[in-house]
Amino acid sequence: MMLGSKTTGSFRLKxxxxxxxxxxxxxxxxxxxxxxxxxxxxxxYAFYSSxxxxxxxxxGLSAPVTVFNGLFNLNQAFHDPLFYQSLGRMxxxxxxxxxxxxxxxxxxALLLDSVTIxxxxxxxxxxxxxxAIPGVIxxxxxxxxYNPQLSPIVQFFHAIGWKSFDFLSQHAVLWSxxxxxxxxxxxYNMIIIYSALQAIPHELYEAAKIDGxxxxxxxxxxxxxxxxxxxxxxxxxxxxxxxxxxxEPSTLxxxxxxxxxxxxxxxxxxxxxxxxxxxxxxxxLAVLLAIAxxxxxxxxxxxxxxxxxx
Amino acid sequence: xxxxxxxxxRKTISPEEPMKPSKRTGGTNVLGMAVLFAFTVYFLxxxxxxxxxxxxxxxxxxxxxxxxxxxxxxxxxxxxxLFSYDGGIFISWFINTFLYAIGSAVISTLIAAMAGxxxxxxxxxxxxxxxxxxxxxxxxxxxxxxxxxxxxxxxxGLTNTYWAVLLPSFVSPFGVYLxxxxxxxxxxxxxxxxxxxxxxxxxxxxxRIALAALTPSLITIFLFQFVAVWNNYFxxxxxxxxxxxxxxxxxxxxxxAITTSVSGQGMLYSYIIMGSLISVLPLIIGFLxxxxxxxxxxxxxxxx
Numbered sequence: 240m241m242l243g244s245k246t247t248g249s250f251r252l253k254x255x256x257x258x259x260x261x262x263x264x265x266x267x268x269x270x271x272x273x274x275x276x277x278x279x280x281x282x283x284y285a286f287y288s289s290x291x292x293x294x295x296x297x298x299g300l301s302a303p304v305t306v307f308n309g310l311f312n313l314n315q316a317f318h319d320p321l322f323y324q325s326l327g328r329m330x331x332x333x334x335x336x337x338x339x340x341x342x343x344x345x346x347x348a349l350l351l352d353s354v355t356i357x358x359x360x361x362x363x364x365x366x367x368x369x370x371a372i373p374g375v376i377x378x379x380x381x382x383x384x385y386n387p388q389l390s391p392i393v394q395f396f397h398a399i400g401w402k403s404f405d406f407l408s409q410h411a412v413l414w415s416x417x418x419x420x421x422x423x424x425x426x427y428n429m430i431i432i433y434s435a436l437q438a439i440p441h442e443l444y445e446a447a448k449i450d451g452x453x454x455x456x457x458x459x460x461x462x463x464x465x466x467x468x469x470x471x472x473x474x475x476x477x478x479x480x481x482x483x484x485x486x487e488p489s490t491l492x493x494x495x496x497x498x499x500x501x502x503x504x505x506x507x508x509x510x511x512x513x514x515x516x517x518x519x520x521x522x523x524l525a526v527l528l529a530i531a532x533x534x535x536x537x538x539x540x541x542x543x544x545x546x547x548x549x
Numbered sequence: 550x551x552x553x554x555x556x557x558x559r560k561t562i563s564p565e566e567p568m569k570p571s572k573r574t575g576g577t578n579v580l581g582m583a584v585l586f587a588f589t590v591y592f593l594x595x596x597x598x599x600x601x602x603x604x605x606x607x608x609x610x611x612x613x614x615x616x617x618x619x620x621x622x623x624x625x626x627x628x629x630x631l632f633s634y635d636g637g638i639f640i641s642w643f644i645n646t647f648l649y650a651i652g653s654a655v656i657s658t659l660i661a662a663m664a665g666x667x668x669x670x671x672x673x674x675x676x677x678x679x680x681x682x683x684x685x686x687x688x689x690x691x692x693x694x695x696x697x698x699x700x701x702x703x704x705x706g707l708t709n710t711y712w713a714v715l716l717p718s719f720v721s722p723f724g725v726y727l728x729x730x731x732x733x734x735x736x737x738x739x740x741x742x743x744x745x746x747x748x749x750x751x752x753x754x755x756x757r758i759a760l761a762a763l764t765p766s767l768i769t770i771f772l773f774q775f776v777a778v779w780n781n782y783f784x785x786x787x788x789x790x791x792x793x794x795x796x797x798x799x800x801x802x803x804x805x806a807i808t809t810s811v812s813g814q815g816m817l818y819s820y821i822i823m824g825s826l827i828s829v830l831p832l833i834i835g836f837l838x839x840x841x842x843x844x845x846x847x848x849x850x851x852x853x
Contacts, residue, residue: 262751266667267679269660270725277698277717278686285697343588350585355578358585364837365589368596371832373780375798376825379805380595383602383822391598391615426592475688483690486782490802493809505692505783512696513787522700525693532690 282529289313289523305519312523321501322524326482326531328413329503333481336417341473343421344428345466349458351429352436363433366426374423378490381419386494407495416487424480428473435469436462471543475536482532485509504528596829603627603826607819627823634820641793642800643827646779648711649796653718654775658767661721665728666759670741680729686722692783699787713788714796718778724770731766732759772839779832797828 292308316322347366351359369377385406387393396404406415439462447457485505492498492506500514501507508528512521601618602610604627609619631639667673668680698717702708707716736759744754760767782798789795792803801824808817 260673263667263671263673263676266663266671266755270664270720271679273660273716273720274683274686274722277720278689278694278722281694281697281701282689284701285693288697288700347585347588350578350581353578353581356581356585357577358582362585362589364840365592368833368836369592371776371836372596372829373782373798375780375782375802376829377595379801379821379825380599382805384595384598388611389615389818394615422592422595479688479690483692485692490805493806508693508696509783509787512699518700521696525696529690529693532693533688536688 285522285525285529288519289316289526291519293517293519312520313526316520316523316527321507322504322527325501325504325507326528329482329484332413332417332484333478335414336420337474337477337481339417340421340425340477341428341470343425344473345432345463345470347425347429348432348436348466349462351433352462353454363426363430366429368426369423370427372423374486375490377423378419378487381415381422382491382494385415385491407491407497409497412491412495412497416484416491419487420480420484424477428477431473432466432469435466439465467543471539474543475539478535478539479532482528482535504531599822599826599829602822603819605819607816610818610822623819627819631820631823631827634817638792639800639820639824639827642795642797645711645794646796646798646828649714649718649781649785650775650779652715653778654771656715656719657721657724657774658771660719661724661728661770662760662763662767663755664725665730666732666736666755666763668725668729669732670736670738670759683722683725687726695784695787698784702788708788709791709794711794714778714781714785714794717784718774718781721770721774721777724774727766727770727773728763731763735766736762768839772835776832797824801825801828 289312290307290309291305292311293303293305295303347362350356351362356362372380384390384392387397387405387407390406393404393406405411443461444457447461452460483505484503488498488502488506489509492500492502498506500510504524505528508521508524511517511524598615601616604622604624605619606621606623606626609621609623613619664683668676668683694717699708702713707713740758740762741754744758745751749757779796780798781796782802785794785796785799786802789799792800795803801821804817804821804824808821
């Protein structure tokens with residue numbers, strides 16, 4: 240009897256202890272399960288399905304079968320010139336667009352942070368509004384502003400005698416896309432940098448002023464170095480965003496022939512999956528794109544941390 | 550690597566609010582103001598064009614000054630046409646978008662709050678690993694997830710249902726990250742311990758004490774997910790083929806595809822334009838009213 244109750248008691252204690260220890264896991268579980276199902280599983284499945292190919296029988300009499308083919312798809316994607324062209328195009332896009340966008344964002348943030356600027360609220364809201372507009376709607380709108388039949392901008396250039404002006408020509412369209420992305424995200428990045436600026440203790444400026452620094456030097460030697468981490472973060476997300484660009488080309492392709500179905504890596508993967516029905520190849524493209532994204536984002540972190548000596 | 554990333558994020562998104570005396574000294578920077586005005590025009594031009602164009606007939610869109618009203622004021626006719634076209638499908642799209650955005654934002658905020666709270670306030674095995682995975686997943690291109698997700702959903706027979714869009718949108722690693730940062734800074738341990746001493750169970754502590762302390766931050770997390778889902782295009786595009794389930798983005802794009810095709814001959818331009826205006830208004834209005842929550846989220850929110 241005594242023994243029995245003692246065991247029960249210690250069992251209870253133990254159960255209670257296990258319960259207390261498991262509490263954080265219980266809290267994490269809803270997110271954890273959904274994360275596994277809708278984040279980790281797709282990554283695994285993309286890799287898994289990239290290992291198969293659909294084989295059609297010689298005469299096409301029997302149904303096609305899906306067979307294991309090792310790294311065939313990944314290897315093919317790795318050597319696919321269309322994939323490289325799309326990746327290269329986005330790298331060119333990123334090398335030009337990301338610095339321009341972040342440069343503008345930094346410039347605006349510094350201006351808004353300066354005491355000699357009025358109407359800050361108005362500017363901040365006006366610059367931030369594009370972020371509220373869905374990417375595909377932004378692309379639609381700019382598409383209309385690029386469309387020679389509709390656009391007041393194109394009409395203006397034609398009216399002043401620049402007859403060949405065309406936002407949608409083969410050479411211009413990449414930069415017309417860059418304009419849409421810049422329009423959408425400059426204000427967002429500006430707010431990130433601006434907030435970092437606002438967090439700088441004011442005493443630093445006072446000290447610099449006493450030492451005779453002017454506004455430009457304060458920006459150059461105090462403000463910019465201190466907001467560098469915010470700029471790195473913006474750069475990181477911009478690079479990830481650039482490699483994933485889909486809304487702009489998929490919208491603009493309805494109004495111009497300059498955009499091929501493999502214009503960006505994502506458009507290419509989408510076309511492979513839903514237009515030409517090569518699901519397994521599309522999975523391989525998705526895997527390669529994810530790897531490329533990792534390489535570039537870690538690369539950026541490497542370079543910037545080496546420079547700032549952290 | 551993870552540490553660097555965390556420190557970068559933390560420096561950017563720290564929720565502390567350092568107060569700073571605002572001093573108005575010196576004159577006005579005329580050149581700076583001029584540049585800012587010029588870019589204000591740039592950032593607002595597409596919206597201005599959209600508003601002007603929403604008052605025009607399709608014919609007037611293609612003739613006359615694109616930056617000013619035409620003779621006929623067609624705003625209400627366009628609005629009525631938009632709402633009645635194809636059996637009022639636009640209204641369904643609007644409601645769908647709202648359901649997707651609200652549903653995803655409510656659930657993802659709640660589960661992100663729970664996970665972030667646990668990561669901030671408990672010591673347990675695997676904690677750092679879990680947090681590193683959450684941070685690392687911010688680097689994964691989400692559109693690269695959408696294709697395999699479609700294949701998985703197809704296997705489960707869930708494509709072409711509301712769940713196909715909702716379930717993946719319940720997962721917000723960024724929300725978990727924010728919830729953890731906010732839990733560290735805005736829930737004092739003493740408050741939790743006091744509640745525990747009073748005999749409150751862990752769930753009661755969370756729902757009564759922690760959630761209350763987190764509320765302003767939860768609104769921020771909610772808004773981020775709401776906007777992300779409202780603006781999402783790729784996931785619903787991949788998942789849905791039944792147009793009754795489309796959100797606004799996919800629906801308007803499908804009209805765009807018809808209109809710009811050879812046989813379409815521009816018939817839906819005025820509806821697409823009016824539809825775009827209607828679909829951007831809720832967020833812009835929301836932005837104007839909820840400014841401070843945005844700033845708190847993206848930022849250290851010290852703006853007056």
